[in-house]
Amino acid sequence: MSNYIKLSDQMNEQKLEINHQKLNLWMENVLFDWHWWFGVIITVVAITLWLIYHERQSRVSLLLAGFIAAIISAIFDNMGQFLGWFDYRYDVFPMLPNYVPWDFVVIPIIVMFTIQLFKGVNIYLKGLVLSAIVAFLAIPFLNIINIYVLIKWNAFYSFILMYLIAMIAYHGSKISNVKSP
Structure with a gap:
């Protein structure tokens, strides 16, 4: 051997x-700590909002954008945790390396809603606004409540990464010409 x-x-x-x-x-x-409930609740609320308010005629392309956003977010989260750049303290599912509510629910849904809403607004501007909200409001909030811990990471990196995720998801969703029933 x-x-x-x-x-x-x-x-x-x-x-x-x-x-x-x-x-x-x-x-x-x-398990059952308020941090755990926070993750469960944001997951349920985000999915419920998506089910109620998404545009049914754009469902396929929006879901494709969400899928792309989830995959990219999960990959970078795995890399960041592996390299010790940041960590999540209160996993909803401890067997998974990612913070599931964030990578597989919140990020995809906010990307899908960003694409769907404000149709007349330039997608690049929408991506900048989304990235700023995530990097400079959402992530610091998760840091304050000790769900997300920055180790060798900062908000500017998150801003750039979120912008790339949103743009790749948006452009990736355009490969589908299929309309939902």
Whole structure:
């Protein structure tokens, strides 16, 4: 057995032990804590608002934009946590490396609503406003309530990343010419 495989197996055992400790910590300290309820509530509220207010005739392209936003957000969140740039303290689902309400619900839905609303406004301007709101209001709020902890990250990086996510999602959604029933 090569040294790499032996070391990789040892690291995997350590990772499994840490995951077990994290799950126990979560069950004892996070599950049903107000931070946990916050994540559950923003998830339910965001999905409910989307179901009620999205444009049905644009559903396919909006969902494509949301899917693209979720994938990009999740990838960068995984990278940021892996590299120690930031961390989430109160996971809704501790088995997943991402803060699910943020990456898979809030970000996609606000991107979809940004595309849908204010039809006469330039998409690049809408992207700038969305990015500013996320980077300079939402993320600092999550930091204040200790859900999101900045380690080697700042709001300007989030601003740029959110803008890129919104623009890629918007342009990616245009590849679909399919109209919803």
